[in-house]
Amino acid sequence: MKVVVDLTKCQDHGQCVFAAPDVFRLDDAGHLAYVAEPDESLRADVEDAADVCPLQAITIED
Template sequence: MQVVVDMNKCQDHGQCVFAAPDVFRFDDDGRLAYAAEVDETLRGDVEEAADVCPLQAIRIEG
């Protein structure tokens, strides 16, 4: 499963980090970092992260 974040929309609110910590995190500069390819078992967490993103910057492909 592919995770895509529109980094032009993302403002690093971090709701995704709480919803799916195995996929999303903050880097050393406080910017969002994420795994672009994740196992299907994490789909529920990623879907929740996409739902709670205030800017709807996250989408799932595949």
């Protein structure tokens, strides 16, 4: 699984951080940082994060 975030869309709302904290985080400057190839066991959390993103900036590639 590969996580792709369109950083031109992302506005660092952080909803993904709550949905999948093992994959997404906000750095010290408040900007999104993430694991591009997380473990498959985190798929459900990543799917939830993609669903709750207000700008639909997160996609999952297999």
